[in-house]
Amino acid sequence: MNNFEFYNPTRIVFGQGQISRLSTLIPEDANVMVLYGGESARKFGTLDEVEAALGDRKVSLFGGIEANPKYETMIKAVEQVKNEGTDYLLAVGGGSVVDGTKFVAAASLYDGEPLDILKTGGAKLKEAMPFGAVLTLSATGSEMNKVSVITYDAAQAKMAFISETVFPQFSILDPVKTFTLPPRQVGNGIVDAFVHVTEQYLTYPVNAKVQDRFAEGILQTLVEDGPKAMANPEDYEARSNLMWAATQALNGLIGTGVPQDWATHMIGHELTALYGLDHAQTLAVILPSLLEEKQQQKQAKLAQFAERVWGMTEGDDAEKATQAIIKTREFFESVGVKTRLGDYQLDATCIDPLVQHLTDHKMTHLGEHQDIDLDSSRRILNRSL
Amino acid sequence: MNNFEFYNPTRIVFGQGQISRLSTLIPEDANVMVLYGGESARKFGTLDEVEAALGDRKVSLFGGIEANPKYETMIKAVEQVKNEGTDYLLAVGGGSVVDGTKFVAAASLYDGEPLDILKTGGAKLKEAMPFGAVLTLSATGSEMNKVSVITYDAAQAKMAFISETVFPQFSILDPVKTFTLPPRQVGNGIVDAFVHVTEQYLTYPVNAKVQDRFAEGILQTLVEDGPKAMANPEDYEARSNLMWAATQALNGLIGTGVPQDWATHMIGHELTALYGLDHAQTLAVILPSLLEEKQQQKQAKLAQFAERVWGMTEGDDAEKATQAIIKTREFFESVGVKTRLGDYQLDATCIDPLVQHLTDHKMTHLGEHQDIDLDSSRRILNRSL
Missing domain, CATH: 3.40.50.1970 (Rossmann fold)
Incomplete structure (x- = not known):
């Protein structure tokens, strides 16, 4: 730690x-x-x-x-x-x-x-x-x-x-x-909280056991109760758990003493600023691609995530990591947040302006190793098409 | 919640x-x-x-x-x-x-x-x-x-x-x-933190998913890293995890929105006041007996504790609860904290004075249901001999 x-x-x-x-x-x-x-x-x-x-x-x-x-x-x-x-x-x-x-x-x-x-x-x-x-x-x-x-x-x-x-x-x-929120905002909130956790969790292990388990507990809660709230907007218990989970996801606690990423947010911010996507939509688009791009570097934590959040027991770490990324994308889609740029009527022509914005805003060394440079961001955006 | x-x-x-x-x-x-x-x-x-x-x-x-x-x-x-x-x-x-x-x-x-x-x-x-x-x-x-x-x-x-x-x-x-602490104090600290969690967790379910998982994460950390710190006092990582776990165990967070027990502490306080046992020793003596006494009432959470903290998959809820209590007692013993009154040179003659003290201090309605009356406390103490 x-x-x-x-x-x-x-x-x-x-x-x-x-x-x-x-x-x-x-x-x-x-x-x-x-x-x-x-x-x-x-x-x-x-x-x-x-x-x-x-x-x-x-x-x-x-x-x-x-x-x-x-x-x-x-x-x-x-x-x-x-x-x-x-x-x-x-x-x-x-x-x-x-x-x-x-x-x-x-x-x-x-x-x-x-x-x-x-x-x-x-x-x-x-x-x-x-x-x-x-x-x-x-x-x-x-x-x-x-x-x-x-x-x-x-x-x-x-x-x-x-x-x-x-x-x-x-x-x-x-x-x-929160009962009266439109489904789009409920789904967005679930994705936003989920990605707040992964930004502080899917990096590399530093043996911070309390922080890891708190992060996993929040993610499990979002995965279990997110769909319940979507299906039944007046489910007080599900709403309560989602509300407390979202607060705990970004009050500083799970980020204590661990490496943090935040590249998904930084790239996502440019998508909102340039093309008007909802904040959570940008996260749902970028996170799975970023995890694919950095799968090897993040493999140890991705495998832990696969086991503890998604309950996977089969396969080696690489296979678990691959499956966990697929599960994450499916989860975002299941709460109604699309995960491809194409879903938002964007094609490859959006990438140059986004990379230019990242340059302008000095977002040239992102991620827990500061190694997500403009080329990496470009590859991540290409994977998101 | x-x-x-x-x-x-x-x-x-x-x-x-x-x-x-x-x-x-x-x-x-x-x-x-x-x-x-x-x-x-x-x-x-x-x-x-x-x-x-x-x-x-x-x-x-x-x-x-x-x-x-x-x-x-x-x-x-x-x-x-x-x-x-x-x-x-x-x-x-x-x-x-x-x-x-x-x-x-x-x-x-x-x-x-x-x-x-x-x-x-x-x-x-x-x-x-x-x-x-x-x-x-x-x-x-x-x-x-x-x-x-x-x-x-x-x-x-x-x-x-x-x-x-x-x-x-x-x-x-x-x-x-904490490297230089005597083993007795390290073991006591682990037990104290553990019981702080169970006082806020082993009650009855109110579907507070974040709180439950945070509690379980702290308990798992104590179970994993407690013995490591006992075996190798200068294991910085284990000491770090224990230290942060103990702080999170009683800073109010895991107790939000859930029922709480605290009977083990209240009965234990009298053991310290009358017979000078270390605080954690009293908890190690009382908790397993109290869980046995209240096993049926606490069964749903005990079974969850068995599954999530002790990794048990076999048996019905009653069997899991029984095994989880045994595991808890063994864990306390494994970090050097004895769990029987006899281990502290106390026999049945200590019980009347303890019950009298509970009476004097108005500790007549303890536990999450306020149903641990003096007869219950007496039975718990008898189980602890």
Whole structure:
């Protein structure tokens, strides 16, 4: 196991009916801005529930945060914060709303050009406005981590920033709130959480037994309960397990002391920025091809994955690795997320622009060995056609 | 899965050589009191390393904290805090030193009779002095939780208190520091961590898949790497896995949203208070008997435990449960912790006083169903002879 540091002060309040807890989780004299995405938050009653729990507190609303939240959108929220005298933010939505809220929390107290927060990856942040989240879509883990990914439209780029100042103070996870999600978002969430785990698990062994088994436990849960939630949207137990699995997938815990990859995410980000695929769709397309491309290097962990997650007992490590990649692709397809570029009306002509974007964004040494160079990325994209 | 709340703000700094990080983890102008147990902290160089890392900070020492730390001892540390003008505490040792330091942190800022902290279980605490820990024995999980158990000698009682004010600000976990432990303490630590997991896992199913698999992953790690650390004290990888497993066993995570038992601990506490057995020895004696006594009620989880932790595939659930209990007892014995009262020179005459103590301490409704009454406890003790 490698040396590591782990810190995560976000309070999780989990379960049916917990939105009412907002009445005690947010200071009574707070001037709250509620940030949300589309009209579903109003339509399905979540905003009403939130407003009721906030009671007499001063509340303003900022809606319309899109998937892959844009800098250009969030900067308007920062202006509204200043106009309203907001001193507490509340994200109501999925990972995009939480990510966007993190940016608003940081930029609202940042003494400088807000775009610098993205350009410096959050390194200069000293403080952020306190905020909490009411999660309505489980996928990204943003509800319990210090990472935010913002799309800067002017540069067609997804830019991440990381800072301990943007841990949510609390996140309320009510599985019932995920019952009304469209199937596409449920499938996307399952794939997103799955790939968050594999980015921290399918590398090379360092004998980190607790981390490996936690990773495998999350993957098994996604494999078992993902299809249940797809088949029966109101299966509370399946929804609960998926929600907690997705949070644990990216709250830092399973990544402690182990090598990490993240190449799938980095290549995938360019697919979203250039061609508008959903984040999870990009992961479903890239991961299986990347595992094929790096099968030999990752063979030991792929074989372990085959045995412990997929229950394979036959064959040598190479055969197990091959089968595990096939199983992974089939799983993504089974929850409705297609795994080929062709499924998204993209052909080989998309590859040059993607590789150019990777070059522009200095994504030239990816993966746990920093050996996924532009040629490797090109081969991975070719395998994804 | 049941509703739950999870919060754990302790920063973990893990790995070889990390004690030097004290130089940045503690405020530069802090007036630090270092609390420790016996002379091994000095003998093996840990105190020297700590003092070097603290640099020019004002430092005082408080040594001599015993296993099962006593109120009567810790109250002297509280006096020393006041005399020295201490404003930061640093525990250097195992769970007893960390537990004792939590009490000092709480009592030093408590406006009232310190014994009330124990009598009220920490309920009235509003603040505590900030503190960190350098862990030298992995077992109790105290390095990353909000619980402290203090022995009040005058009443022959072990009394727990729980408060969010006594989370360590940080804990440094350097597996090398555990190389020099005597085998008895290593075995005890393995058993303690193991039973922390089973208290949160061997109850009844609520379909909490992530929590179950995390629990099983910790248990498997203890089973695999415990004997390795016993056989080769300087096996860094085994020590690392044991250390992280023990921390994860009782930091609140695997207990979220699931029923919990804790009867083994409560009965065991009386064994320590009355007859001086090591904490882990009491757990090794009580757990197998308690599982036998409650085998039918716990059968579903015992069978799952048999399959997933012990790899059993043969027999029906009842047979698997029986075999899993036998395996558990054998495992405790294999790491040098005896599992019968007779092994500690106790016979049936000890039972009446133990049951009387349970009565006195209102331990009359234990277990996940609160149905381990005094008759049940008596039967469990009889099975332990």
